Each structure stands twice: as structure tokens, then as C-alpha cells.
Amino acid sequence: MKRDAACRVFSFVGITRTKRAILFNMIYRILLNSLIAFVSLFFIAKLLGKKQIAELTFCDYVVGISLGSISAEWAIDSGDKPWYVYCAAIFVFFALSLVIDFAERKNPFLKKLFKGSPIVLVSNGEIDYVNLKKSKLDVNALLGMCRVAGYFDLRDVAYAVFETSGELSILPRSDCRSATTEELGIRTDEARLIMPFVIDGLVYEKALRQSGKDMAWLERGLEGKDVKRVLLACYDPAKDELFVKMKNSERFAETAK
Numbered sequence: 001m002k003r004d005a006a007c008r009v010f011s012f013v014g015i016t017r018t019k020r021a022i023l024f025n026m027i028y029r030i031l032l033n034s035l036i037a038f039v040s041l042f043f044i045a046k047l048l049g050k051k052q053i054a055e056l057t058f059c060d061y062v063v064g065i066s067l068g069s070i071s072a073e074w075a076i077d078s079g080d081k082p083w084y085v086y087c088a089a090i091f092v093f094f095a096l097s098l099v100i101d102f103a104e105r106k107n108p109f110l111k112k113l114f115k116g117s118p119i120v121l122v123s124n125g126e127i128d129y130v131n132l133k134k135s136k137l138d139v140n141a142l143l144g145m146c147r148v149a150g151y152f153d154l155r156d157v158a159y160a161v162f163e164t165s166g167e168l169s170i171l172p173r174s175d176c177r178s179a180t181t182e183e184l185g186i187r188t189d190e191a192r193l194i195m196p197f198v199i200d201g202l203v204y205e206k207a208l209r210q211s212g213k214d215m216a217w218l219e220r221g222l223e224g225k226d227v228k229r230v231l232l233a234c235y236d237p238a239k240d241e242l243f244v245k246m247k248n249s250e251r252f253a254e255t256a257k
Contacts, residue, residue: 030075036083037071040090059114063097115164122160125173135162146170189238197242198233211235218242 067090074086104111119135121128121142132142143154145168151157159171181188195207197218208214213235221242222230232245 029077029079033077033083034075037074037086040087041067041071059097059100063093066093118164118169119162120159121162121168122154122157122170125155125158127154131162137162142168192237195235195237196232197235198227198230198244200232201228201230201247203227207235211237 070086070089070093074083077086100110100114104114119131121132121135121137127139127142132138142160146152146154146157146160149168149170151170151172156172156176157170158173161169163169195211197204197207197211197213203215203218205215208218218227218233222233222244225244225246229247230244231247232243234243235241236243
């Protein structure tokens with residue numbers, strides 16, 4: 001009786017056993033193809049390097065959207081095309097990206113063609129309007145980029161260069177830049193890296209070993225605090241001090257013993 005009731009429900013919504021099988025098969029194919037496409041793109045992105053995310057050039061952008069389009073089509077493919085067709089297309093774009101990178105390193109003209117050249121937008125404190133139009137920017141965009149860099153008065157800027165990565169490099173006027181300790185005649189200790197020992201409750205034992213410390217030293221520095229409750233614990237080698245930030249916003253700094 002229950003089986004007859006279920007059949008009547010499926011019949012009411014228009015889903016027969018054959019349609020259910022087709023639907024489940026389609027969902028399975030989409031999930032499988034999406035997983036394979038994701039894994040393939042992950043390894044391709046790793047091989048291409050971090051610039052795919054941090055420093056997209058024109059060619060990187062074209063390759064990225066092409067790989068994304070191929071993967072999206074692969075994910076919803078109904079089986080009309082074999083899987084190796086999509087793999088071959090992805091490999092072609094991957095190889096093309098490597099060839100372009102190699103050509104850029106060997107030929108300055110090709111590097112300029114594919115990546116462009118830095119453009120000087122401000123020279124001797126004056127805005128170069130011709131270069132500003134060439135860079136497809138306006139004055140408001142230039143002022144905004146200067147503010148992001150920490151310069152709210154354009155008179156403090158001697159030179160501003162629009163880099164190929166889309167960032168603005170600024171050289172301040174000599175009377176506006178910060179004085180260095182060398183210019184002030186102040187002797188300072190050698191700069192050393194701050195080492196994170198604990199991040200979100202996870203102990204980085206490699207960092208401990210590199211700093212010549214061990215778990216016993218870390219436990220003494222935490223003063224009995226549960227390491228799982230530690231949000232961040234960093235070691236300052238210059239001061240021989242452990243700075244600890246707890247997940248409940250409690251903070252303390254303890255000099256290592």
C-alpha cells in the first residue's frame with residue numbers, strides 16, 4: 001500500500017521511474033565532471049604560479065577565463081563529448097601560457113607587447129595628461145590611488161608611475177618623505193622576522209625549531225593557557241618575547257625565560 005502511495009505521489013508530480021533514473025544519472029555526471037574539472041584547474045593554477053591570482057596580465061586574464069569556460073562546459077556536459085576533449089583544450093591553454101611566459105623572458109619586445117610598460121602619470125609634481133589618457137584613467141582615479149598609497153595632497157608627490165600590475169608607485173618629494181634612522185644618526189638593532197608559533201590553536205613546530213625553541217618553552221610562555229584557545233602567538237627574536245592573543249580577546253606578552 002505504501003509503495004502504491006509513493007508511486008501515486010511521483011506520478012502526481014510527473015516523475016516516473018525512468019525520469020528519476022535519468023535525473024540521478026545527470027546529477028551524478030555533473031558532480032563527477034565538476035570534481036574532475038576543479039582538480040584539473042587546481043593543478044594547472046599551481047603550475048602556472050601565484051600570478052594567476054596576484055598579478056593578472058592580459059594573457060593571464062584571457063587564459064583564466066578560457067579555462068573557466070572550458071571547465072564550466074565540462075561540468076554540465078551530457079556525455080556528447082568525451083572527457084579527453086576537455087583535457088586537451090585545457091592542456092592547450094596551459095601550454096600556450098607557458099610559451100608566452102618563456103617568450104616574454106627571452107624577448108623584451110614580446111614582454112612589452114603582452115604585459116605593457118609602466119606609465120609615468122606624475123612627473124616633477126605635474127600630472128602628465130597625455131599619459132593619463134593613455135592609461136585609461138581620469139584625475140579622480142589618480143587621486144584615489146594616491147590616497148590609497150597614503151598621499152592625500154598631490155603636491156607631496158614628485159613622481160607617480162602606473163605599473164603593469166595596475167598598482168601606482170609613488171616617489172614623494174624629498175621634503176615630504178620620512179627621515180630614516182641613518183639620517184637621524186640613530187643606531188637600531190638588526191631587523192629580524194617575527195615568527196608565528198601558534199595560529200588559531202595550531203602549533204607550528206617547524207617555526208619553533210627554526211627559532212631554537214621547543215614545546216616546553218612554548219608552554220612556559222603560555223603560562224598554562226590552553227593552546228586550543230590561543231588565536232595567535234608570535235615570537236619576537238629581537239626582544240626574546242612571546243606575544244599572545246587569545247580567542248576571547250585576552251592579550252598578554254610574556255618575556256621568555
